[in-house]
Amino acid sequence: MSRLLVFARRYPLVAATVLVGLLGLALGIFGQADAVRWLFSGFGIVAALVSSVGMVRQLVRGSFGVDLLAIIAIVATILVGEYVATLLIVLMLSGGAALEDYAAGRAARELDALLKRAPQIAHRLDPDSGEATDVPATEVRVGDLLLVRPSEIVPVDGQLQSDTAAFDESSLTGESLPVERSVGDPVLSGSINGQIAATLMATATAANSQYQHIIALVEEASSSKAPVVRLADRYAVPFTVGALTLAGLAWALSNDPVRFAEVLVVATPCPLLLAAPVAFMGGMSRAARNGIIVKGAGVLEALSRAKTVVFDKTGTLTYGTPAISEVRPEAGFSADELLTLAASAEQYSSHVLAASVLGAAHERGLALHTADSASEAATFGVEARFAPGTVRVGKLSFINDGAADATATHLAGGELAMYVAVDGRFAGSIVASDRVRDNARQSVADLARLGVRENLMLTGDARATALHVAGQVGIVHVRADCLPSDKVDAVRALTRRPVIMVGDGVNDAPVLAVADVGIAMGAKGSTAASESADVVILLDDISRTVRAVRIGQDTVRVALQSIWLGIALSVVLMVIAAFGLIPATAGAISQEVVDLITILNALRAIGGRRDAVRARRASVGGASAPLETSERADRPVLPTVDRPV
Structure with missing residues (x-):
């Protein structure tokens, strides 16, 4: 009961239409035909007035929707006494709007998580x-x-x-x-x-600190985002003009005003009102099954037309956590011996990299030593005494105090070294890095095959590290050392739109909000990024970005097919009705058949069969198997820095 009340409060016109229909059915059973006519006709007038207010507001904003034709059809059926058709039109009009609202998920609140997380x-x-x-x-x-x-x-x-x-x-x-x-x-x-x-x-102060600055950026970005135009509205003007012209000709040539209503009844734009919302609901359901939460129908449409993708680096293209990438022993030590000693000492350290060293040792199945004593110099390193000797692990300057022969090791972009000394002798180094995701390069290539060929990396990290990662994943354009405001400006300057932004951190929240489609890696990313984004990937898998684009393209294709199918069938019925061969009530029933066909076709957007086929192909070709396409990927290009895009 509580759910019904919530539904009625959210969609009062739909609830009222169903209630009036049930009441009219009861009156009809008791033979009160006149009461049913007055009830349905009066309710139709009220519904037309309510819809007219919304239509006028749309026109003031410069948007012309499909509601006009439905309102005219409601008034026409009332005037010619086809009150059953009136109620059916109201139900389709209000039901389509409710479906679209449900599919759009308008309850997204971009700033809530930021405000909750703020110190x-x-x-x-x-x-x-x-x-x-x-x-x-x-x-x-x-x-x-x-x-x-x-x-x-840190609060301020x-x-x-x-x-x-x-x-x-x-x-x-x-x-x-x-x-x-x-x-x-x-x-x-x-x-x-x-x-x-x-x-x-x-x-x-808190109001002038960096975190609040990010909140302000998100708010500004969200408010400046252009509103989404409903897919059906693009066909509203020609469909409305064509239907009114044909209805007017039928009236003029037959000199019968009923003919005008009969044409408009079968011309009621229910396929336009229902096809896209049903298809988008199916697409959103399909996305959810794939671990992708899409916050609106317009998001799927923007995904289908995307031309540019922008990536954050840390936690998006990379795993976001430092991992041991190489052990470099010196002075006669083996790699396992060096890692065993280092991990034995790092047991007593609170440094974040200590966990990485311990994890690498456990992966290799190494048995650690118990220290007789241990001490840590905060942020510099740790020293521990074992039976094998005194072990120091930490920065090069910390190691040099006890081992003058220690020398810096060569590091590539994004790498960091920990140095190890045993009894005052340099024993080697352990290199940690934030590894690139295994399927990042394949995902970038797959997006290009789907038409998202322009790519860019925006990161606050150093330029050398950014270039190193970009080269590994095949990204062409790179902008490093970016603050959140720099990222917002860079995305706004892009010309090939729509633009997808993929990120995960608090620093990505403003740019996710300003992008045409913001995609948050929500599995381990910040709540702020997830709330600011249009799409949230619940799994820690960047390839789901590709899947989101593919689902968007499939959904829009099915929606357009359903719209055109509905329009074609409606045009055929309109032509027949223009010759007086379909009475208004029969036309309303015929229109319901058209609606049913349209809805059934739109439900193909759920795509269970397509996902099952792709899952079978992926199981044969591997998780990172490329998209099924005849189009060849673009040849890899070396990354560039600050190139205009």
């Missing part, structure tokens, strides 16, 4: 006693000393007062590795402190 509490330190007092982040003033505990979000922009600290800025800048700061360095609000408590001095 709410700050620990303000008393300069005399050093005691921390919890205060709302909005009450922090410039110059206040703040304590940021381990794993807490500040300047580090502690000697050293490490912060996770991946959701703000895209840098996947922890950023180490020294005393006096700036710290951004929204970044996450490491495992050591840090003290900072506020340099901005």
